[in-house]
Amino acid sequence: EAGVAQSPRYKIIEKRQSVAFWCNPISGHATLYWYQQILGQGPKLLIQFQNNGVVDDSQLPKDRFSAERLKGVDSTLKIQPAKLEDSAVYLCASSLSWEMSGNEQFFGPGTRLTVL
Amino acid sequence: GNSVTQMEGPVTLSEEAFLTINCTYTATGYPSLFWYVQYPGEGLQLLLKATKADDKGSNKGFEATYRKETTSFHLEKGSVQVSDSAVYFCALSDNTDKLIFGTGTRLQVFP
Numbered sequence: 001e002a003g004v005a006q007s008p009r010y011k012i013i014e015k016r017q018s019v020a021f022w023c024n025p026i027s028g029h030a031t032l033y034w035y036q037q038i039l040g041q042g043p044k045l046l047i048q049f050q051n052n053g054v055v056d057d058s059q060l061p062k063d064r065f066s067a068e069r070l071k072g073v074d075s076t077l078k079i080q081p082a083k084l085e086d087s088a089v090y091l092c093a094s095s096l097s098w099e100m101s102g103n104e105q106f107f108g109p110g111t112r113l114t115v116l
Numbered sequence: 117g118n119s120v121t122q123m124e125g126p127v128t129l130s131e132e133a134f135l136t137i138n139c140t141y142t143a144t145g146y147p148s149l150f151w152y153v154q155y156p157g158e159g160l161q162l163l164l165k166a167t168k169a170d171d172k173g174s175n176k177g178f179e180a181t182y183r184k185e186t187t188s189f190h191l192e193k194g195s196v197q198v199s200d201s202a203v204y205f206c207a208l209s210d211n212t213d214k215l216i217f218g219t220g221t222r223l224q225v226f227p
Contacts, residue, residue, distance in 0.1 A: 004159075031213065042120075042205055042217030043160070056214060091160065095213065103213050107152075107160040 002026065004108035006092050012114045018080035021111045025073070025094030031055070032069055033105060034077050035091040043091055049075065050097070079113075087115045118143045122206045122218035129196055129225050137191040137221045139180075139206035147208040149173075149182050149189040150215070154203045163191075163204070196225045 005024040013019050025032050031050050035043035046065065048055040051072035060067070064083070069075040079086055089112050093105040123138040141149065151163040151173070164173030169184035178193045189206060206218040 033215075035215075040219070042207070042219050043215070044217070045214050048212070048214060056212060093160075103209075104162050104165070105213075105215060106162075109159045 004092055004094055004106055006090075006108035006111055008111055009109065010112050010114075012116065013082055014116050015084055016081040018078065019082055019113065020076050020078045021090050021092075021113075023075045023077070023092030023108060025075070025092070026106055028096070029094035029106070030072070030097045031095045031103075032075050033093040033095075034067055034075070035093065037089040037091055037110070039088070046077070082113075082115045084115050087113055089113070118147065118208060118210055118216050120206050120208055120216055120218040122204075122221055124219070125203075125222035127221060127223045129223070131198055131225055131227050132195045133225075135191070135193040135196045135200075135223065137204055137206075137223070139189045139191065139218060141187050141189065141206075141208050143187075143208055143210065145210065147210055149180070150207045150209070151178070151180055151189070151191050152205040152207060152217075154205065154220075156202070160205070196223070198225045198227055201225045 034046045037043040046060045047057040047067045049069040067077045089110040091110045092108045095103045095105045119142045148167045150165045152160045153163045164175040166173040166182035172181045180191045203220045205220045207215045
């Protein structure tokens, strides 16, 4: 079974530029998550989708971050404009459904973003 | 709000030593508890989980018991190997399945 795919793996941009990350979840997984992992910290949830609807985006900085999951499969996360403090690893995860207690989330390899 | 606190690293051990990584949590209700592991150059992987009080999760020789009375979920292994060197994250999920992670503990095992 193929895992969660993410691209690119690495990205270096200058502040105020824009960037986009792509995620393809495990086939059949209804729920998709984007996490931000700053160096030395644990991942922090940015946004959670169930199919193509948003379940939780309370931690997403909506003035600069946006995410979509058209057709309930692939997802993109965009930052525009980027700030220095956005340097982090962006992780995508998927699970069968958020309505199942103790559900396992499967993580992709992440995209390491460096903002100069 | 919900939170997870785990011991700071790095934890440095010799091969075959006993491992404990402490994890405590704060949560309303009855969360599920997890240990995730991140090996060098790889993504996060679920190591073990427990979904209710007194449950013991186990995998690859690692164990953790959900202790509601002490709000803890400490990770243990009787004999570590060099291949266990990784970063270990304790996490909880609430009824929305959102994961809240601790800051991670780096384990270094030397031959």
